[in-house]
Amino acid sequence: MRFAVFLALGAGCAAAVPAHDVLSQTSLLKGKRKMNLLQEVPGLVPLPSAAKVAGLDTNNIQGDILVGMKKKQERFIFWTINDPARFKSTLRAFIVPQITSVQQLLSTTTQPLVALNVAFSQTGLQALNITDNLSDAAFSRGQFADANALGDPDPTKNGTAWVDAFRGTNIHGVFLLASDNATLLDAQEVVVNSSMGSAISVVYTLQGSIRPGPQAGHEAFGYLDGVSQPHVDGFGTAFPGQQTIDPGVILVGEQGDSLSAKRPAWTTDGSFLAFRQLKQLVPEWNKFIASSAPGVPGLTHAQSVALHGARLVGRWKSGAPVDLSPLVDNATLGADPTLNNNFDYTHQGFDLSSDQSHCPFASHVRKTRPRADLDAAPNSIIRAGIPYGPEVTDDELTSATSTLDRGLAFVSYQSQIAKGFRFIQASWANNEKFSFGKNDTTPGFDAVIGANRGGQRFMSGYDINDASKDLSLLTDFVVSKGGEYFFSPSISALRDFITAP
Template sequence: MPVPKDYREVDTDNIQGSIWPRLPKFYETYLFFKITNKERFRQDLRGILDRGLITTGTECEEHLTSVGEFKEACAYSRREMPENQREPFTAINVAFTHVGLLKVEHPDVEANFAMALKDDPDEYCRDRINEGLFEKGMFDDLVYEGADNPPALDPDFRAPPDNETKTGSERWKWRVDGVFIVAAHNARALRRKIAILEDAFNVGDVKGSMRIAFRRDGRVRPGADRGKEHFGYEDHISQPRIDGLDDPPEKGEPQACLPGYIFCGLNGDPNRRRGPKWAKEGSFLVFRQLDQKVPEFETFLEKKAWDPVEGIPGTNYKGPHGPAKLGAHLMGRWKSGTPVARAIDHDDPALAFDNKFDFRPKKSITRCPFAAHVRKMRPRADKKHDIGGEDDDSLEPLPEPGNDEAIDEGQREDASVILRRGITFGPELTDEEKSLKKTIEHRGMYFTCYQSGIRDGFNFLMTRWASNSSFPEYKTKTFPDGPGMDPFVNQRLRHDHPEGHISLYDGANKERTVKVDLGISPWVDQKGGEYFFTPSLRALREQFSTESLEEQSQSQSPTEDLPPAQLLDKIKQLEQEKQALEKAVGYAGLIRLDFLTRLNDADLRKLKHQVRDALERLASDVNWEHWREIIEEFNGKYGFDLLYDSTGLFEGISWSDWKYIHSSTQYSGYHRTVAYRNRLGQWCNNSKQGGTGEDGSGNGLLWLTFIVQLHDVLQAYKPEIH
């Protein structure tokens, strides 16, 4: 379990949950947007913050813990989960590109920067993020510094023709301003959540503050393949643990990384002193679309294992399981998640998700290939030169942390670590594709990751490690060819880039590898993406959003500052509103209304949004235990007071009474009507005459009646606040 909340180095109430621990999800949509009205967007963003729609790390942690899935890389968290057994959970996170942050930043930033430039023309804006790759974006980074081929990229992530001739802000205008990440437990809940979000920003309306430029829809694979990518390998294994946040690694696992490698402004962040203060506990988000060609990958494995002419020389990949072994050696793990470093020739499901290895002996070519994907992306002992020599065949366990300061120092992670997120997309492999051995349907992975710096994180991994045939270094038994490129994410996307290969053991010669050509991305098409920054909730509120004009006006004339005569009028108005409310509540009498007079307008607005959202959820998926928690939370926060009978229990009443209540209110709103009709029918099927407070149906109707009634009360009370 993670570090207790009071002792954490990261405020999980302040971070967005997609960074840590992760968004619980079965469905996930990325809404890439363009801001159409800067000031209105800032106001709308404040609105969703006030409604609690941006999901925090704490909220994700609590849900994952409650369903027993806080630990991501384990069989329980990857188990098959039918839709009707999933606990409801929806989430929204937001991130901005460089151009997007410029649009939503505080209005004073530009003016202050202009004044600073007058004093020092070489000054940089200390209220903005100064990360070169973030500013230029993925296209300019990986096309001009890397090897992305513009014609091969998705049009959504490709700059228009002749864009390279433009300078300054004109060069970035084609890019999106940001992305909303929306996650849910099923497709219906996802659609509702997206509708709530779009409604909050009036998308498609003349008053809209943004438009959706394009979207990407993903979902986890079905059944037993939950947690696997389309090639069939377990994903998101061996995530770095964060010091002062996650529980310590077990003996033999990589050491925890400093929090500043993932979160800006914290211990370990290389740019901690240079970045703006508001960037603290934010993180850079990388989005990259990877299209996967599953039949072509499987054909490659079979040909290289079995073909007498084009196959790999030697005996290492011969036999009926040769293709599976070759695939595992390219990935560095078997499809079960078992590391090749601990199970070289055969899968061992008992070691699935194991993380206790470090690739020693480092020069041996008979074990995990040097350029296997998991070794390229996290080289462990290959980059820790303090652990033995290159030819050290000793696999003696490392000393316990704290016993040898020099070894501890050499074991520590560096700033190249990233937190991997993302989700698969597209259908399962069809019978036609299997028969033709050719990809027809569009499928793959939306890869995302978080880090405190793109240069030290994603860019470094892609350009310096994955696409570098000489990394890891000092592997003399592979020369002159070198270890090779990462078989899955190398950037060999065009003919003028060095040809990709991987060096493998042939099963006989332990002193020299054989070279296996990879070609030009034969089974993974890298379609481009974008760089974003994910601010903390505090930064979203204080730096990138603002109160609406209505709220500003209200805050400038508080009730306590009114002259005596106006104050008396205000009291009279409140009394009249209370009387009107009492008339509006005519059918169950469960709510005492005096708590409303204790709410300021901001709290009242937030309550109205929360009740509306709750009613929308009640219209579909219901777990009464979960609903009881929601009501109790409302009660603790707003001071609700439910009326009970003399025994302390709420007693259900007869079917005819409930039917009358439903009939008398069925025209008050779609979600309200559907919620009442659905749950009423559910209750009647379970209990024809009535339910008591000790019965699940009776309790359910108590909470249902409370929410429906509160919804109606809030519609009548201060309708100008909505």
């Protein structure tokens, strides 16, 4: 029965049925998927067709690595290994045949009902007696040891926000399940957990979902997310303004991975996964934006508030960049992936070292993808996160206080954590002196994700009327609840190395 359900979940249509019916009436799941497992969001670069990815072995790469922020429903199941021998045999017999590749996700006709990926922490590999050096110090240490560098308050102290499961290095791995409805995720989770049995202990689960209606593709503060994804050479065609990067910036062992020669052969086509649970204080953010917005001549108060938020983020809620639309939103621009990335902060007649009239130096988008401020292709990441938690309630809006947990299940992929996620967070977002070479030598913290271990933060350039003014960021509107670093192996490595007897 257990094996039959696995086969059915990997082959059928997208009909929504109760979990108990999925498990007991597997014939309902036969046939081809009729609905795309992924969400195509206006403004985001669409995935390439299967015919346009010949430059990469997409049948060997786990699907989440290159797909990005397009899942409708996703569940993260974190676990520890109790019985390595049983774990490896179960993984080999039941899980590996169901691992979803990039190639499968590129077409509805080849997508499973539930996409399944797996990744391992350093201690997880060690539990399987895999002691190879993957040449990534951050991965070897684990994220708990990185908390200080990432700007988190000390997670060893009581009262800090880190989830207990992430404190230390006890998590060995994570299953990533993705589908277009939670019922199918429930069914697949039952099958995965029951097949593993006592070989693992599930220590934490987080459910993510795309936001409803017109907010699909937008993060909890309301801004279109994932617009600035890089283009991986060999994976389709670059859109105007996309940063083209060597595949080895994301995939271990490929062209552009500067540490390829130091890494075991089995790591080729894998990628390091950085996971962070980021709580977003939406009512508090809204109140702060409304109360601190400077008045702008010719704009109403509501328009000034919208502009203020857009300047802190670097994009309007539609996804339109403030660099191209500096006073009012342009929804048409935001929804067009051939236009909404085609900018670099340079403007004729304006000095790149001093001009913040179009976009503040410390805006989130500019801090994390500097464009003309700094050629930073080796620091690129593929972001593959998803919102979690409920929509803001009326009571929360009225009180301007968060009572429910919501935010972003942040996921990034890179071939070197020290050059990717860790560098972006610690050296750019948290560095009040970045970007360098500006007349204002302290642009401040990333207005959205910049962190100072719970201490004070500020940004300059927020006021379009007077760029010399500083804005005190009164609280952390994005609060880290912790996370872990993982390695997501290739499918062949899972089959031939990870699960080898």
